[in-house]
Amino acid sequence: MTTETHNDVGVNTWSHTYNYVVNNTVTFLVRFTNMRGLDSQKLVQMKDSLEDAIYTWLASRHLERVVIEVYEPGSDKATERFDLAYDLKNPEGMSQDEIRRAQEKDFEAYHDQILQQVKDIEAPPDECTYRVLVGFR
Numbered sequence: 001m002t003t004e005t006h007n008d009v010g011v012n013t014w015s016h017t018y019n020y021v022v023n024n025t026v027t028f029l030v031r032f033t034n035m036r037g038l039d040s041q042k043l044v045q046m047k048d049s050l051e052d053a054i055y056t057w058l059a060s061r062h063l064e065r066v067v068i069e070v071y072e073p074g075s076d077k078a079t080e081r082f083d084l085a086y087d088l089k090n091p092e093g094m095s096q097d098e099i100r101r102a103q104e105k106d107f108e109a110y111h112d113q114i115l116q117q118v119k120d121i122e123a124p125p126d127e128c129t130y131r132v133l134v135g136f137r
Helices: 018-035 041-045 047-059 096-104 107-118
Strands: 003-011 063-071 078-088 129-136
Touching (some): 018 047, 018 107, 041 047, 041 129
Antiparallel strands (some): 063 078, 063 129
16 A cells, blocks of 8 residues: 655745755655654765755756655555645746735645644554655656
């Protein structure tokens, strides 16, 4: 059985810098792996290249999602999959109401809500590991 969780992350890049989004995304992934009982050291070791990839695709406006898949070694099948989807919007094409709603979104509150939901899911088997995928268009 695969457990999937999905969350849309609204990002208004005119009020949150790319670095803020990148740092908070990686911090969330570390918190997520810790909460799931996974070895976050693996994530720490790939932190620089992961930050570079997220930043590059965010800045070019091609970033669509960052995915963490939990799987058993020797298997390509994920036992858990969690997607952070990014909705990159240009304020020039938005109505005043859309801009107001985007500004009211709290990036960190989204992460806290997700972690609250995840904490109630049964932990993956001890032998599980994970991979992080960066999706772009």
